[in-house]
Amino acid sequence: MEPYYGRLIGNFEEFAHGVSGIVYAVDETTIFIKGFKYDGMGPDAYFWVGNSPRPSPEGYIIPYPEDYVGREPPILRAHNSTDVILRLPMGKRIRDIRWLSVWCRRFTVDFGEVFIPPSLEAPKPRVLPEFKRLAHGLRSGNISILDAKTFYIPNLHYDGAGPDAYFWVGNGSEPSQFGIKVANEMGSLEPLRGYQGEDIEIQLPGNLTVYDIDWLAMWCVKYRHNFGHIIIPKDLDVPPALGQTKITPPWWYNPTSAKPPSPMITNCKEMLNRRLQIRWEMQGDLVRITLSARIREDQYMAFGLSGAQGRPQMIGGDVTVAFYDAELNSFHAVDYYMSHTAQCDGTSGVCPDERIGGRNDVVLISGERKNNITTIVYTRPLQTNEPVKDLTIPRKGEVNVIAAFGPLNSRKEANAHSITDKTTDDIRIDFSTTNDGNCENSLYENKEDDKIKPWPIQKIIGETVFSARIGPTGGKRGYTPITGHPSWGIAWWINDLLIPELYVERGQTYTFIVEGGEDTTNPAHYHPLYICDSSEGGFGQKSEADQKKQKVYAGVEYNEDGYPYPTAAGRYCEWEHKTVDRSAETETFTEYVETLRLNCDSGEAAIMNWTVPMDAPDLLYYQCYTHNNLGWKIRVVEPGYIAPRDGYNSASILGPSLLTVLVSTFFIF
CATH class of the missing domain: 2.60.40 (Immunoglobulin-like)
Incomplete structure (x- = not known):
């Protein structure tokens, strides 16, 4: 069965630069493009929307990528069958626009367009009642289903006294022992802590969607007790789960008791001669890590805990190997253990945990590759139940870390790296710190451009x-x-x-x-x-x-x-x-x-x-x-003479014969 991407808007009509893709309305403010293609050659091209009868200069940019920091988004880069999520600027709705275009502002050229059907009804989040209040002070604001996998629970209160309580979903007329655990807002499956008026999001596990369940509860597994629940209606028409939701409250929820967002945590460290940047944030029993490096598509970046304290040591190290698979256009973050520095043979070496009988405890959050920089976000537990293969990240205090770059082999596993592409310095991180930021923007300066030389004039x-x-x-x-x-x-x-x-x-x-x-x-x-x-x-x-x-x-x-x-x-x-x-x-x-x-x-x-x-x-x-x-x-x-007359450094006189010559020079004038 084809996955549900939202209401179909239509296919891009291509006019230039290979623009193509299938366009869907995810919700009232979000557009999804399945398999977007564009050769990236427009000098001033953007995703462009407007309300005129046809694409025209009377439009405005949809910022992409959305998280770009600056006065204006960068021009649209090349894409090859990329799935793209676009969020309309603040206050705009799909019903307010007539078309989406890949538009070049400098030359006022429409590279490709799709028109919004006038009768289009975009899927919408669904607002439900609050949790039923049964035990342990559980209460909340009205709970919303943001998309087919995501619940938004505002103003959540719970005393944390339940010995074995979890978010719990299942089927039937009311909660029962026959349910499934749902990770908390940090992605952890540890018993729930107390909440004091917090706004959180939780997501259903695996392939489970809201269409597969009848209720959401806070449930004590050990004592089979329901602290409170809501019933899921059967007439849902919510957006698909395509990663479009945010941690912040949705635009349509604005309670008077809403709290200001917490300050941004900016922990960052540079390794491998400033070619790798690591950002981190401790989230309960997890640490969220972002790796960014200027590497080729066939390379990996690895980061994790050293096999020895007080010095960098690869043997015994517990690392995450992160990479972009260009063939599948997908990102990966994989838990590795290094018993020695040889390539994995299935039992020892630099091996994925799963290949040697362990478990991949790393969870991929997102990935992006642009301007030759690969950025991958993942989480890993501070401590797992695999003491042989996994090292513990302390809740407080420094720990030695290691990093490396290298090529991927045919199995898409880490291959040997050069001596200059691994950690040799004693580098330590306290993962509990906040605002430990010492990274510069040098990684994002396009150093590759300095190496790109023009072809000779032909x-x-x-x-x-x-x-x-x-x-x-x-x-x-x-x-x-x-x-x-x-x-x-x-x-x-x-x-x-x-x-x-x-x-x-x-x-x-x-x-x-x-x-x-x-x-x-x-x-x-x-x-x-x-x-x-x-x-x-x-x-x-x-x-x-x-x-x-x-x-x-x-x-x-x-x-x-x-x-x-x-x-x-x-x-x-x-x-x-x-x-x-x-x-x-x-x-x-x-x-x-x-x-x-x-x-x-x-x-x-x-x-x-x-x-x-x-x-x-x-x-x-x-x-x-x-x-x-x-x-x-x-x-x-002049007739019969081919040589230029103004001192141009090129061929000499060839005479009147018609001889084809291709001459190259770097002189430009």
């Missing part, structure tokens, strides 16, 4: 026939570093090269086979080619005054009323990413082309023949008629 010399298609810009190696101009994610590819410089001779005729798209109703697929003296292009979108600042040499004609129109568009052909943009990972342009595939619509190419005027200037440009900054330079030389 030239086509001696050809008389050019194919002109659309393709990606090559990220930090392509269009922008070569031209110095901003891009909106696509550019001209000539003879299957990204914005090469073309060398042409005065008086010679050249043929351009143009496949830039001819559908005028779809701006993202309409790119007529023309030749001009403007390094920006975009003649068709300019005012009459700005048009006069350009001189057009080919690809534009005028009708009888004196209005310009393009003459060279043709069917649409585009070099597309097979998955997501890999330009940062490919050292050479040839390698980059291997990550692409050519996709062409049906139809015919347009043909543009151009005879270079004898008085043409030395520098012209091939450009897009409808958009700025898609093309690049045309070098115009």
Whole structure:
């Protein structure tokens, strides 16, 4: 049976950059996109919503990721079948918008859109009565079902005197011994402590949902006694459980007795030469840990307790190995024990606890990978019942910790790491501390960008026939570093090269086979080619005054009323990413082309023949008629001579023969 994701809104209609995904209304303020795809090449793209008839600049951003700290969210990165949760800005509801778009603000281009059905009714949280008051001072505010797995219990009071009390769910007309334990708000299954007016959330275990139970109770297992309960109605229509709920109270609950949120705890330590950041917070019998590191997709990060006190020791260590599985687009946090430093053989070595007869006591909370940084949040108990494989985190006092990076093997298990990728210093943490923060932002400075060098400029010399298609810009190696101009994610590819410089001779005729798209109703697929003296292009979108600042040499004609129109568009052909943009990972342009595939619509190419005027200037440009900054330079030389005339460091004179030469240089001007 297909999981329930909420009310279906529809599928993204793609206009550019591979935008796709199935869109659902989770609740009145939350949208879920199943399998979102986008190549990440828009220079100023965001999730964008509005109430105009169609996507337009009259909209606003949905912040994503939601937890980004700053004045404005970052531009939308590449996604490959990612499940995305979007929360509308404060005060907005799905009923207030007509559409969701992937929108580029800089170029006012709609990359993909989906419209909200006018009659759509989003699932809603359900408010129930308070706990029935039977024993031990149990009372609460009205309990709410936030989603199919989550209860919100406000103003909870309980004296904590029950010897074996738990949150308890089951079936039948009233609570009984035939129920199931539900972990408390900290994720612990220890007997419940006392509560003094606290607001908490609890979640049903495993695959259990509110549709599977008849009641929620506080129950003493040892004495089979019901302290109080609520009955679950059968006519629920609550949101699906997709991780959209928060610890804070929902927008629709605002009791006068609501307490201010507790102060943020900011414990943080850097290890492995500041390449790994560890944040922690003790929560009852658990510790919540966040690991962040700049690592590759095929690497793990490990953190935990040293096998010896007073020094770092891998043997005997109890660590969590955390990693991102790119193949399954999933995150993992696994409990490991190290009997020695060899790879796990099924009985000893660096092994997952479960593989050597133990239990995985680590619980994954969340994971994220962006800007080459993997961040994974998990909890682990302070103490377990596995004394051989698990070490105890003291409630107070320092304990030695260790960390490492390394590659994953074919089993997705930790493999050997280099000597520089493990702890060698005596590092200690007191997990009970608060506001022990000494981390800097150095991890989040995109150091990889410093290593990304532009590809060499490519030239086509001696050809008389050019194919002109659309393709990606090559990220930090392509269009922008070569031209110095901003891009909106696509550019001209000539003879299957990204914005090469073309060398042409005065008086010679050249043929351009143009496949830039001819559908005028779809701006993202309409790119007529023309030749001009403007390094920006975009003649068709300019005012009459700005048009006069350009001189057009080919690809534009005028009708009888004196209005310009393009003459060279043709069917649409585009070099597309097979998955997501890999330009940062490919050292050479040839390698980059291997990550692409050519996709062409049906139809015919347009043909543009151009005879270079004898008085043409030395520098012209091939450009897009409808958009700025898609093309690049045309070098115009004298008949029979190919060498540039302005001291450009390139090929020498080749003579009148038509010889194709590809020359590379790093000089840009």
